[in-house]
Amino acid sequence: MTLVEDRGTAPSPALRSGSAAPLLEVRNLSTHFFTDRGVVKAVDDVSFSVAPGEVVAVVGESGSGKSVTSMSIMGLVPNPPGRIVGGQILLQGRDLVGLPRKAMQDIRGDRIAMIFQDPMTSLDPVFTVEDQMVETLRRHRDLSRGEARDIALETLDKVHVPDPPRRLKAYPFELSGGLRQRVMIAIALSCQPALLIADEPTTALDVTVQAQILQLLTELQRDNGMGIVLITHDFGVVAQCADRVVVMYAGRVMETGSREAVLQRPRHPYTQALLRSRPRLGERGRLTAIPGIPPDLANPLPGCPFANRCAETVDACWAGLPALQSVAGDAEPGRRVRCIRRESPT
Ligand SMILES: Nc1ncnc2c1ncn2[C@@H]1O[C@H](COP(=O)(O)OP(=O)(O)OP(=O)(O)O)[C@@H](O)[C@H]1O
Numbered sequence: 001m002t003l004v005e006d007r008g009t010a011p012s013p014a015l016r017s018g019s020a021a022p023l024l025e026v027r028n029l030s031t032h033f034f035t036d037r038g039v040v041k042a043v044d045d046v047s048f049s050v051a052p053g054e055v056v057a058v059v060g061e062s063g064s065g066k067s068v069t070s071m072s073i074m075g076l077v078p079n080p081p082g083r084i085v086g087g088q089i090l091l092q093g094r095d096l097v098g099l100p101r102k103a104m105q106d107i108r109g110d111r112i113a114m115i116f117q118d119p120m121t122s123l124d125p126v127f128t129v130e131d132q133m134v135e136t137l138r139r140h141r142d143l144s145r146g147e148a149r150d151i152a153l154e155t156l157d158k159v160h161v162p163d164p165p166r167r168l169k170a171y172p173f174e175l176s177g178g179l180r181q182r183v184m185i186a187i188a189l190s191c192q193p194a195l196l197i198a199d200e201p202t203t204a205l206d207v208t209v210q211a212q213i214l215q216l217l218t219e220l221q222r223d224n225g226m227g228i229v230l231i232t233h234d235f236g237v238v239a240q241c242a243d244r245v246v247v248m249y250a251g252r253v254m255e256t257g258s259r260e261a262v263l264q265r266p267r268h269p270y271t272q273a274l275l276r277s278r279p280r281l282g283e284r285g286r287l288t289a290i291p292g293i294p295p296d297l298a299n300p301l302p303g304c305p306f307a308n309r310c311a312e313t314v315d316a317c318w319a320g321l322p323a324l325q326s327v328a329g330d331a332e333p334g335r336r337v338r339c340i341r342r343e344s345p346t
């Protein structure tokens, strides 16, 4: 089985020609946590971009900084102890870093929306679906209650929630896990965001529902030109949905490129190890199979952060942090690998 054939869709013409201006551009983002143990560099000099209509998957082991990256984009890093200490997050050219709280609240839920692994963290158990959808819509749009209700019904229908009028009256606990996930997606999509951040949106769901939700997201994204940052542990999901992939480890980007490049020609030993450790078809689970432990982000050693777990190290791997660099013989724009041995055959 090749992982890449699953999606069956070509990138949009704008993406193929490289003409689409980025919707999101994360430039040299660093987000640190100031803790009793020291400064935890959870995200360190991370850059990537998302074009309209593009799905960019962010993958990496637990603790690699995926969620802190998404919280940074959403302006939701808990402060204290966390803070964006450097870089820019450009949404349609406008830097979100340092925006006043009120301006960020206006953008959140409107131009950028987020869906989480566990719907219960974003659905309020004491309000009905209607209350929550209408409230979100009216916070961002000048709509009457009735108009907001109509859009809520339409959006529930769009995400294939059966019998929307009945679900509108339901409380979250009255819905199955799959329906709660769809309601959360409907709330996220109700204001037609330009960018959707989906942090492990399907890991809590069974395989069938998981496939349906991903199918739904890619349909909506294709129809509306919405950009998606899809955070996942699961390379099956990457193969099904992603246009491009950002591989993170210890708060840094280790490898990036098109889905084809990263899945079929992975260059970093870490990416190769992640791909080897992916759950078999039909199984679900976290990527825990790479031997060794990740570095202490509060006390990083010099050199490549993966060096202590890498089977291919040479002395130079310990000398300094390798740069994220292009690969000779791989002409794909944006293809980068942070490994001094990236051009050695493995
Ligand atoms: N509030 C916090 N205070 C201190 N450190 C934090 C805080 N939140 C996150 N971190 C640290 O930031 C690092 C990155 O965490 P993050 O949640 O982004 O990982 P992740 O890649 O999303 O992992 P997972 O796959 O388990 O969701 C971890 O080392 C984590 O301990």
Ligand SMILES: [Mg+2]
Pocket: 066, 067, 068, 199
């Ligand atoms: Mg996470």
